Amino acid sequence: MKRDFHAPGRSAVYATGGMAATSMPIATLTALEVLKSGGNALDAAIAAVAVLGVVEPQSTGIGGDCFCLYAPAGASKPIALNGSGRAPAAATPEALRARQVSTLVNTSPHVVTVPGAISAWEKLNKTHGRKPLGELLQPAIRCAEEGFPVHPRVALDWGEAAGKLRGNAASARRFLANGEAPKAGHVFRQPELGKTLRAIAERGARAFYEGEIAADMVATLRALGGLHTEEDFARGQHLAEFVEPISIDWRGMTVFQCPPNGSGMHVLQILGILGGFATPEQGPLSAERYHRHIEAARLVYRDRDAFLADPSQVDVPVAKLTDPAYLAALRGLIRDDGAMKLLPPAGTADLAKHKDTVYLCVVDAEGNACSFINSLFESFGSGILAEKSGVMLHNRGFGFRLQEGHVNCIAPNKRPMHTIIPGMVMQGGQCLMPYGVMGGHFQPMGQTLFLTNHFEFGLDVQEAIDLPRLFPSPSKGVVEVERGIPSAVLDRLTRLGHEVALIERPHGGGQAILMDRKRGVLVGGSDPRKDGCALGY
Structure with missing residues (x-):
């Protein structure tokens, strides 16, 4: 089937060295820059997804989860990593019913599981990466602190999620202007998120799961009635697993x-x-x-x-x-x-x-291939922003149920049903x-x-x-x-x-x-x- 060059569309891209494909141009460019400076496909994927968490904030971020398939050159099968988070230790149907929760709502603190992305990035980087995680996070830090223009599809999604963002005071302050979503071309800055990314760049995943960043996320959730504790987040540092x-x-x-x-x-x-x-x-x-x-x-x-x-x-x-x-x-x-x-x-x-x-994928010049997906689940996840740390929290726990005996009934330290799937x-x-x-x-x-x-x-x-x-x-x-x-x-x-x-x-x-x-x-x-x-x- 030959492409009709009279019709709108785009051609496939051909190359002989390295290649990246992502949902934002700046993330694709970031991945290529990492490859050209000596990083491998996994390094490039982590740098790109960190950027996406800043410039495509409705879809992904450090307050979410990820999964990865990574095929080192010459491997006969890929390495798989599950970077999805778990429910709080106190999360039971009984505990929720005691709080008059009869059904799970997608904007509730009870659908926020401990985010797994940062645990996963660090584990992948330490095991298979070449460049330090702190270096890979620098492009995302720049985008957060200096700002980056909102793109058309991001603007569309943002506008449709404005009602959700209005429902959380912190989200409304930081992600809306006069109650409305930013339009395409608006330069959006996230200094609090930039500061958090700097802390992770300097101290690794521990900076996210312990200390003031974790305390901010826990305080935000508990103020809304959540069952989360700082111990839940501390355990999250090591939740990613091959x-x-x-x-x-x-x-x-x-x-x-x-x-x-x-x-x-x-x-x-x-x-x-x-x-x-x-x-x-x-x-x-x-x-x-x-x-x-x-x-x-x-x-x-x-x-x-x-x-x-x-x-x-x-x-x-x-x-x-x-x-x-x-x-x-x-x-x-x-x-x-x-x-x-x-x-x-x-x-x-x-x-x-x-x-x-x-979702993004990267192949480097040596033939290492990475299939990577990172998500907040629904647009802007739960819509709950931990304002001091700039972390938008996902709503992956919406995959749970309160029905006793169901395979996805919420339970302590349980992972919910997940939709995100990298393929290879x-x-x-x-x-x-x-x-x-x-x-x-x-x-x-x-x-x-x-x-x-x-x-x-x-x-x-x-x-x-x-x-x-x-x-x-x-x-x-x-x-x-x-x-x-x-x-x-x-x-x-x-x-x-x-x-x-x-x-x-x-x-x-x-x-x-x-x-x-x-x-x-x-x-x-x-x-x-x-x-x-x-x-x-």
Whole structure:
């Protein structure tokens, strides 16, 4: 498929040295500067994500969590790191009910878990980095202290989150001007965050999890009724951990994901279901292709809501849910002539029993590849700002429930169900592509749309990111579609039994870097749904 140069769009980026793809140009440039000054792909990723936490504050920051897949040159599989935080030690359904909390609200202190990002950055840097963490944080410090212009997509998201920010006095003071979100081009400064980043640069993760910064976060949360203690934060310094990646063989390649509590296994499930079908002759922008993808996702998100949780506290049957026989049975439920009216119970294939984030990737000249995702979850997370330290706190604990016996029932030191998932494709024992698609609950759907666009339908990396997306929302019960899908396709989907609805904001945003080893070339793409770009040298 050749690009129509009469139509709006962008080409994939080609390079032979190093490459980075992020959701903001300044972060991509930062990554390249680190590479060109002797840092490796992981160093570049950490520097870039720190910048993103300043210049894309609605999506990410040091008050959030992260996951990473890192493939050192020559490694036959990636290293996986879980940098997600845990609930306070006092967090129980009983304790919350005693505070008259009957349901979890996305702006409540009770959905704030101890942020894991800084623990993860330090662990990755000490284990696999070349440059000191303090040096890598300098670009982010400059952006925070000197200010940086708000970009168009950031401005759009900021405006939509203004109501949330007004609900917190500190957030309203620091992130709104006269009660309104800044517009594109406004130079936004965060001196308190700059000071906090300087402390981390000088003293490492301990500066964040102990002392005055931690005390500020705890005091902010407790003033709102939170159960957090400074001991909870002190324990958070070491919460990031290396874990064993999970994978599936698909179309002659191996697709790797981080294991639960992240939702990467659902990428593997969707690929396993779709991999048994012949490629639809009608192409990637067809009702036939979208219908199968919708049906596979409906089955997989049903399993997610029943099983995905913290494996240190509950049994998550990853092996069963990704078993080829189970996925083949699910595939057998999908019919090309109509949508399933009913789904079987989670974990079964028997119909008779029915009843906000940033992603980036970097590859260096040596072939080290990093797939990195860092998030506050929803736009501006909880909307709760620890004002003295400038830390916007995420709301990852919104993945918890108060329902006793549910796999995601809140519990002391438990990790919530997580949506953020870095991806990596390997072939022949070598990394082929770090990639990811951000967008909250959309991510397994987004990743599998991208992978099949590229590897099955033959779109290049940029075209595979650009192609219009849709998502069968588990919470809304409708298929949310972007405006670029032709009306004839939507009409066909409706006649197949899907209820479709146009969405205002597009689904997610993605980046990818293909390592074309045969030609010695890197090929990068970055999502036009965001403000960023891919660059190489």
